[in-house]
Amino acid sequence: MKMDLQEKLKILADSAKYDASCSSSGSNRKNKEGIGNVATSGICHSFASDGRCISLLKILFTNCCIFDCKYCLNRKSNNIKRAIFTPEEVCTITLNFYRRNYIEGLFLSSGIIKSPDYTMELLIKTITLLRKKYHFNGYIHAKAIPGANQKLLHILGFLVDRLSANIELPTENGLKLLAPNKNSRNVASIMEYVKQNQNKKYVPAGQSTQVIIGATKESDLEIMKKSEDMYQNYHLKRVFYSAYIPINKDNLLPTLEHPPLVRENRLYQADWLLRFYKFKVKDLLDSKNPNFNILVDPKTDWALRHLKEFPKEINTCSYYDLLKIPGIGVKSAKRIFASRKKITLHFEDLKKMGVVLKRAKYFILCSGKYFTKREWFKKEFIEKNIILEEHLLKKKNYEQLRLF
Amino acid sequence: MNNIYIYDGDFISLLNTIIYLIKKNRKPDNIKSFEYTPTLLDNTINLSIPRNEKIIEKIRRQFGKYVLRILYCIFLSEEENKELILFYLFKNTLKYQNQVLYYRNLRCVSEGMRIANYVIHESHKMKGFLRFKELENHILYAEMEPTNNVLFLVSSHFQKRLKNEYWMIKDTKRRIISIYDKKNFYIVAEEELKSRITKESKDEKKIEELWKLFYKTIGITERKNDRCRMNFMPKKYWKFMTEMRDEL
Structure with a gap:
C-alpha cells in the first residue's frame, strides 16, 4: 500500500525528534543563482511545545533500522510503523517549507537500512539532488553514518554545512550494554576524518555530537571529561546533551518518572563554561564531587568554593577574571573591558551593560566598594541569599504558570 | 513654551x-x-x-x-x-x-x-517568524505586525535569500508594503498594491497542513514547557504564524 506524504512526514519527524541539535549557525553559504543562503548567526523559525527551537526540517530518511539500540524508538525489535522517503519527496518538502520561510534548512538523519554504505548513499543522493538540481543554498545538517566507507564521508562533507555522528553514551561500557551493534571506534574515526579535512568548503559549520543523559550510570564528571576530550581532540563545535526519555521498556534501562531536565541544564551550563569561559572540567568537578550541584549553576558553585579569589575589582581585574564572575557573560565582560578604558564603572553602569547584578553583586567591587557592608562577604551569607533568590524565582514562575 | x-x-x-x-x-x-x-x-x-x-x-x-x-x-x-x-x-x-x-x-x-x-x-526575530503564502499569481506574500519599523531590515534579508522569487511583505500596523521585483525592493503605501494581493494558490493549504503536522509532531510531550516557548516566541507574533494561529 502506498503511503501519502502526510503520513510519512508524521512518522519520520516523530522518529527524528529526540535528536537535540537544531542549530543553523556557523556557516555562511551565499546565494548563487538559486534559492536560499545561510545566516551566520543562525535563525530560529519557531519554537515547539517543549520550548526547543525549530530551525531545521528535522527528519529521518527512513526509520527502518538493522540495529537494536535499547534506548531508541526505531530499534529493530520495536513493532512500529515504518516509512521511507524518496529523495524527490524530501526535496519537495524542504523547498516548499523554505520558500515560505518556515525553516532555515534541512537536518537529514536516518536509521540504518540494509547497510551503513547503502544508507549513506541514499543521504548523498537526496542532498545532491537538493544542491545540484534545485540549487538550494540553505543550511544542511546531515548525519554521518558510522561504519560507512570513508569515500562516502568525503562526498557528503562537500554537500553539507554540518555533519554529526552521535556517541550517544559517554563510556564504552554503556555502549556495550545498550547499543551492542554500535562501535565507538566508528564514531571516532568519522570525527577524526572531519577534523582533518574541515575547511571553508568541507563541512564549513563543523561537526557536533550528542550524548544521552541518565540512561546509564555515568557521573557528570565522566560525561564532561568525555566532552572536554572531544572538544580538544576533534575540534567539535557542539556537544548536545539529551535527557533520557523512557520510550522503550527494557530491564537494562532505568525507570524514570521525569526526564532529568535540571541535570541536562547544568551540563549545558558547564559546557558553555568550557567553550567560552576558559574553564576546565577539573575546576568544576572532581572525584569527591562527581556531580553538579542541583541548587545553583556550575559557575556560582565554583565561585562559592573559591571565595578567596573574590571579590574582584571590576575596574582593574583581567578579562579572564571578569569571565569567572557569576552574572557576567562574554558580552558584558567585553563591554566592561572596552568601557572601563574610558570611564570608571559603578554599580549602576553595570546594570546598563547587561550584567545580572543580582548575582554578580556578591562577587565584585566597584572602585573599591562592595554592594553592602564588607563584613557580609562570607560564604554562608552569599550562599543562603542566592539559593533563596532561586527558590523565590521558581515559586513566582510556578504561580505565573498556573494563570494559564 | x-x-x-x-x-x-x-x-x-x-x-x-x-x-x-x-x-x-x-x-x-x-x-x-x-x-x-x-x-x-x-x-x-x-x-x-x-x-x-x-x-x-x-x-x-x-x-x-x-x-x-x-x-x-x-x-x-x-x-x-x-x-x-x-x-x-x-x-x-x-x-x-x-x-x-x-x-x-x-x-x-x-x-x-x-x-x-x-x-x-x-528584526532578527521577524526574519525567523515571518510566514509567506503563495498567491495565485505565484507571488509570495507575508504579513507582519512588529512593534518597531523593521520592514527595511527584514526586506534586505529576503532580498538575498529569496533572490529569484517575487515577494511582498506587508506591515499591517504601518500600512506599508515592501515589494521585490527580483532586483530591488521598494517600500510603498498599502493602497498602491491592493490589486496584486490575490487569492492563495491551490496548493497553499496542503503545504500549510504539512507544516502544522510537522510542528505538532516535533515537540516532545514529556518535555512540554509553555513558559519557555512563550519566552522565545511572544504571543504578539502568533497571529501571523501558520502553525500558531490555531492556538490563539
Whole structure:
C-alpha cells in the first residue's frame, strides 16, 4: 500500500525528534543563482511545545533500522510503523517549507537500512539532488553514518554545512550494554576524518555530537571529561546533551518518572563554561564531587568554593577574571573591558551593560566598594541569599504558570 | 513654551535637522516628525532645511559603519523620544567620534543602545517568524505586525535569500508594503498594491497542513514547557504564524 506524504512526514519527524541539535549557525553559504543562503548567526523559525527551537526540517530518511539500540524508538525489535522517503519527496518538502520561510534548512538523519554504505548513499543522493538540481543554498545538517566507507564521508562533507555522528553514551561500557551493534571506534574515526579535512568548503559549520543523559550510570564528571576530550581532540563545535526519555521498556534501562531536565541544564551550563569561559572540567568537578550541584549553576558553585579569589575589582581585574564572575557573560565582560578604558564603572553602569547584578553583586567591587557592608562577604551569607533568590524565582514562575 | 522642531519624517531629514541645531547651538525641547500634533504648550518650528543626502556617506566615513547602523536602528524604533536621544547621541558622537558607544555612563548612549538592540533583536526575530503564502499569481506574500519599523531590515534579508522569487511583505500596523521585483525592493503605501494581493494558490493549504503536522509532531510531550516557548516566541507574533494561529 502506498503511503501519502502526510503520513510519512508524521512518522519520520516523530522518529527524528529526540535528536537535540537544531542549530543553523556557523556557516555562511551565499546565494548563487538559486534559492536560499545561510545566516551566520543562525535563525530560529519557531519554537515547539517543549520550548526547543525549530530551525531545521528535522527528519529521518527512513526509520527502518538493522540495529537494536535499547534506548531508541526505531530499534529493530520495536513493532512500529515504518516509512521511507524518496529523495524527490524530501526535496519537495524542504523547498516548499523554505520558500515560505518556515525553516532555515534541512537536518537529514536516518536509521540504518540494509547497510551503513547503502544508507549513506541514499543521504548523498537526496542532498545532491537538493544542491545540484534545485540549487538550494540553505543550511544542511546531515548525519554521518558510522561504519560507512570513508569515500562516502568525503562526498557528503562537500554537500553539507554540518555533519554529526552521535556517541550517544559517554563510556564504552554503556555502549556495550545498550547499543551492542554500535562501535565507538566508528564514531571516532568519522570525527577524526572531519577534523582533518574541515575547511571553508568541507563541512564549513563543523561537526557536533550528542550524548544521552541518565540512561546509564555515568557521573557528570565522566560525561564532561568525555566532552572536554572531544572538544580538544576533534575540534567539535557542539556537544548536545539529551535527557533520557523512557520510550522503550527494557530491564537494562532505568525507570524514570521525569526526564532529568535540571541535570541536562547544568551540563549545558558547564559546557558553555568550557567553550567560552576558559574553564576546565577539573575546576568544576572532581572525584569527591562527581556531580553538579542541583541548587545553583556550575559557575556560582565554583565561585562559592573559591571565595578567596573574590571579590574582584571590576575596574582593574583581567578579562579572564571578569569571565569567572557569576552574572557576567562574554558580552558584558567585553563591554566592561572596552568601557572601563574610558570611564570608571559603578554599580549602576553595570546594570546598563547587561550584567545580572543580582548575582554578580556578591562577587565584585566597584572602585573599591562592595554592594553592602564588607563584613557580609562570607560564604554562608552569599550562599543562603542566592539559593533563596532561586527558590523565590521558581515559586513566582510556578504561580505565573498556573494563570494559564 | 516647549520648542519643538519639525522634520520631514525620514532619517536623512532628521540628521540634517540635528546637525543644523548643533551648528546653531540651539537646544530643542524635542524634535518631531511633521505628523506630530502639538499640545497647547508647544511652539512648533519648521526649519525647512534643504535636504542633504550626502550626510549618510559622511557619517559612515567619519564614525564608521557600526555607529551609523546604531543611529539608524534607533530611528526605526517606536520610542517616544527617539529623536531627542539621537540629538544628544549625535552631539556626543562629534565629541568622541567612533568611540562614542563605549561611553555607556552617558544616558543617551545606554538608552540609545538599549533601543537599537531592541530593534535589531526584533528584526532578527521577524526574519525567523515571518510566514509567506503563495498567491495565485505565484507571488509570495507575508504579513507582519512588529512593534518597531523593521520592514527595511527584514526586506534586505529576503532580498538575498529569496533572490529569484517575487515577494511582498506587508506591515499591517504601518500600512506599508515592501515589494521585490527580483532586483530591488521598494517600500510603498498599502493602497498602491491592493490589486496584486490575490487569492492563495491551490496548493497553499496542503503545504500549510504539512507544516502544522510537522510542528505538532516535533515537540516532545514529556518535555512540554509553555513558559519557555512563550519566552522565545511572544504571543504578539502568533497571529501571523501558520502553525500558531490555531492556538490563539
